[in-house]
Amino acid sequence: MAQIPFLDRRALMALMAKSGIGAGALASGWPLLAATPWPRNIEANPRFTDYPFALGVASGDPAPDGFVIWTRLCPRPAEQHYGMPRAPMVVSWEVAPDEAFATIIAKGEALASPELGHSVHVEVGGLSPDRVWFYRFRIAGQVSAAGRSRTLPLPGARVDRLRFAVAGCQHYEHGHYTAWAHIAQEPVDFVFHYGDYIYETNEKGAETLTIQGNPFPRARKHNNDEPYSLDDYRQRYAQYKTDPHLQAAHAAAPFWMSLDDHEIDNDWADRWDQDGTPPEVFLYRRAAAFQAYYEHMPLRRAAMPDGSHMQMYRGARYGDLMNAFVLDTRQYRSDQIGEAEKLPGGDKLAPMTPAAYDPARTMMGDAQEQWLFNGLAKSGTRWNLIAHQVMLMHLVGRAGGGAKGFNMDRWSGYMHSRRRLLAHIDKACPGNVVTVSGDAHRHYAGDVVQDEGAPQTDWRAKPGKVITTEFLGTSVSSGDDGMGELNTPQQLADNPVLKATIDRRGYVLCDMGRDLFHADLKVIDRVSSPGGTLSTYASFAVERGHPGMHKA
Known part of the structure; x- marks a missing residue:
């Protein structure tokens, strides 16, 4: 032997x-x-x-x-x-x-x-x-x-500066990974990947894709059908990881990995998928997907899946400058409104209903919420970073025909959890929390305010107190070239807390100092073909001790 x-x-x-x-x-x-x-x-x-x-x-x-x-x-x-x-x-x-x-x-x-x-x-x-x-x-x-x-600084060491990138949502068929090529050249200490590393979808050979009602040429093609088995998911990950720009980014800096929905199935929540599959059956698919995810990510043994469960929320301390909390907002959440209740919702825009404020509904689950709250309460660093998957801002959107609504797949569908989180931030560490997220395939930068009063359909009615800020990174490739600033004026008018948004591919580049946090919204003019040009769409700063962002 x-x-x-x-x-x-x-x-x-x-x-x-x-x-x-x-x-x-x-x-x-x-x-x-x-x-x-x-x-x-x-x-x-x-x-x-x-x-x-x-x-x-x-x-x-x-x-x-x-x-x-x-x-x-x-x-x-x-x-x-x-x-x-x-x-x-x-x-x-x-x-x-x-x-x-x-x-x-x-x-x-x-x-x-x-x-x-x-x-x-x-x-x-x-x-x-x-x-x-x-x-x-x-x-x-x-x-x-x-x-x-x-390696990280020692917990008590003085750290004056920390730089990192926020990126994710990399649909292989929608475009080239030009963003990863640029991230590989950025002088960052780490990358936070907010999820949707692969997409489970299969467009069945169509040469064009329809995204938000607009046709786009398919940049590349998946080499297998929608994955269900472990071998299916392994092939999908292998195809994605052959991309040289993605490989270059991984080789350039350590990653904090997080998963969202498309690593398994669109809009899954806990043991429910979007198709009504019996939960005990869906968990078999989830177990296969989790194993394939672990096999392809730089994760510790503590994250090795145990059947259909995978420990993904965790934290890190960068000296005396920052405590980072990486959340898991898929595995423990309640099913989306519009799915279990058969109401308008799911990942579609829907009016706010009392169900969104139900105290029984949770985004993080009790154990993860307590872990986060304890960590924030005991944090002695100058900044705290909450890195998660879906939008925390409570933004009004407009469906076809202009009707207003809220996305029930985001924190807007879990208002009790949202209120609790913001109240705890306000009490435990006011003025030194920044949040980063993704999923929406647009850049969004804005203030996160506490919701007050009864359920509302118009956020402007009572915006509440500014608690923290959110930089939601657009996608690496999902959404093809995008539509630029189309719909931006309407979104800004509907949502005073929103400071900037654009439908282009890219990433967020963050630069944290001891008293100032700076973020650049990086955009690429095209991903439908290689060689897109990178630029900075907008830059914002957050001053420690003063919740809310301003243009840099």
Whole structure:
């Protein structure tokens, strides 16, 4: 039975002392280097005729002493079994402080198992805090691309500046990933991906797509039908991850990953889908989708799915500057109004009804809400970031014909949860909370105000107190080229809390200082063909201690 070889600890300690690495790397950097044996059916001498690292590399969930590094052996992404034998393999990994890997600070071996799609998740530890590191993988003489990551500052360390990007909603068929190419070049400390990494939809071969009633040419095509099984989802993720711009962004910075609805099925909520599938049946699909998601993301073992449950809400502290709270607003929420009650709603615009204010309805679930509230109450950082999936602003929209309504898939359909969250922010940490989100395929920047009084159909009637701000990032590609500022004047007129909106693809670039938070709404003129031009549509600033945004 083959076993993991033990390292020469004395030589390793000498190297660590010379390089400044902490001794904790022996325990946490090589979690598999104990006496645990490899499986008996391991492929001892793997051979590849195609490049095995075709899906690239990634890192995520950083900590002060390390981060997760990820890859997946997938030499033939378009094939059902992706060109791999049905046997586990050993993959080597290395971490260095320099891109040339002149000094290897940490290294080890990890198991790539067919049960997990031959994916590799290594939780590297024992590294120095607040520092850039480089990593790569090896197998059978093949070497992956090098990735760049960064450890967090120590919790009490002074941090003067933090930069990050907010992006997501990357429908493969709707456009090219030009936004990711630009994000890969931004000097950011991390990326928050707010979800919709894949889209489960299948347009059945149509050459054009209809988006908001407008036809667009299909930029690219999915290579399989709507996914239901684990193999289906694996193929969909593999197709998305072959995109070179997405690979470049993952290799450039650590990601905080979050999922929304399209990773499974449009507008799913807890155990309900949009089609009325029996909940006990839908949970099988959810379990398959969760496993495929985990297999393709730089997530820690704590996020490994347990059947149809996956632990996704978590936090991180960046020195004394920021506490970040990454939420999960899908897995624990009540079903949307308009679905369970058979009323107008779901993801469509609908009038506000008393059902939206029902205290029994929840967006986060009791356990997650308490975790967030406790974290905010105990936070001692200068800023707090709530990173989530769907719009927190309570905005009036207009359906066909101009009738006003609210989107019940957003926090507007869960007003009791929304009121509780804003009341807690106002009490626990007023003036130092910023929220970022996505899902809407438009940029939205505006103030988040507490709703007061009875259910309303016109938000202008009683706007309430400004509690925090929201920067909702547009999509990377979903929605094709978009319609620019069409409908923008009407939305601004209907919603005084809204400061800017535009229907273009792009991302939000955030720059946090000790007393000022700055955000640029980045837009790309086209994604229907490669090479779109990037520009800044609008810039806003938030002053610490003063809720509300103003133009920068």
